[in-house]
Amino acid sequence: MKYRVPCCLLFVSLFAAQVGAAQxxxxTVGVSGSMLVPTSALSKRFVAAPGGSxxxxxxxxxxQWGAAFEYVKFSKLADNLSVSRPITDTVGGVPQKTFYQIPLPKLAMSLEMFGASVQARYDAVRFGDLLVNIGFGAGIYRWTFKRNEYRDSLRVQTLRGVRTAAVLNVPALQQQDWSGGLNAGIDLVFRIADPVxxxxxxxxxxxxxxxxxxxxxxxxxxxxxxxxxxxxxxSVDF
Incomplete structure (x- = not known):
């Protein structure tokens, strides 16, 4: 198993060298790996995850027009996921309400997506063998979100000892849908050995x-x- 990927890359390179005689x-066909970093509201649930296309x-x-087929699965949760619950203690005969941030160690969620997109790229500038492109894309994606059920008693240490802040009995949730998507950015292409x-x-x-x-x-x-x-x-040019 561990030799398959290097052998496949070697085969592709040798094949490309034979085909690459034409000027x-x-x-262009290629494969890429990605690190997808959630931003905005999604970053409050997940951290970065690997993907591919x-x-x-x-x-x-x-x-230049093309297409891409993409996949990613977010499953590692953001570190700050917790619930805030109030507890009222009486100090010197005066009620005082304190809010406690309580972590959720049993919580599990995932967001899995795959899809296809139409891509366009413009040659922006070239530095020797390095080509910088401006790229745009629009596509359709199938996504599935899953969250486990959460049943637990949340306890915290207060001035009067350990107390129950909340009892959670939350059913599991699954969502699934098709959604449109857009992307834009900078693509880099560095020629290492014609046509690779x-x-x-x-x-x-x-x-x-x-x-x-x-x-x-x-x-x-x-x-x-x-x-x-x-x-x-x-990538390889043909």
């Missing part, structure tokens, strides 16, 4: 989906899935 290559372009005209290039770049991506709030867990709604897509990969 005018009309097509397959892409191709037709190298004719301006802009190393690719990279950063795009800001918005998918128009909605995650419902769960008030019992202090989870606010997420009206759009916004993220920064940092990517690196390899």
């Amino acid at each position: 005018d290559r009309e097509f 397959l892409f191709f372009f037709v190298n004719r005209g301006t802009p 290039s190393v690719t990279g770049g950063a795009r800001y991506k918005i998918i128009i989906g909605e995650l419902w709030p769960t008030l019992a867990l202090d989870l606010e709604s997420v009206s759009t899935f916004q993220m920064l897509d940092l990517r690196a990969g390899i």
Whole structure:
């Protein structure tokens, strides 16, 4: 298993070298890995997650048009997920209400997405073998959100000892839908050995989906899935 990826890359490179005799290559195909960093409301639920994509372009005209097939799954939760609950203590005969931030160690959520998008890119500037492109895209994505049920008694240390701040009995939740999305950013292409290039770049991506709030867990709604897509990969021209 551990030798399959290097062998596949070697095969692609050798095959590309044979095909790459022609000077005018009309097509580019490639694969890239991404680190997708949630922003805005989505960052309050998840941290960065790896993803991947397959892409191709037709190298004719301006802009150059192509397509991409993408996948990502967010499952690692943000560190600050907690609930705020008040407890009233009597100090010197005077009631005092104190709010406690209580972590949710049993909480599990995931957001899985895959989709296809139409891509366009403009050649912006070239520095030797490095080409900088401005890229745009629009696509459709299938996404699934899952949250486990949460049943627990939340206890905190107060002036009068350990007390129960809340008893949670929250059912599980699953959402699934198709949503449109947009992305824009900078793509980098560095030719390492004709016709093979190393690719990279950063795009800001918005998918128009909605995650419902769960008030019992202090989870606010997420009206759009916004993220920064940092990517690196390899491409071959034909």
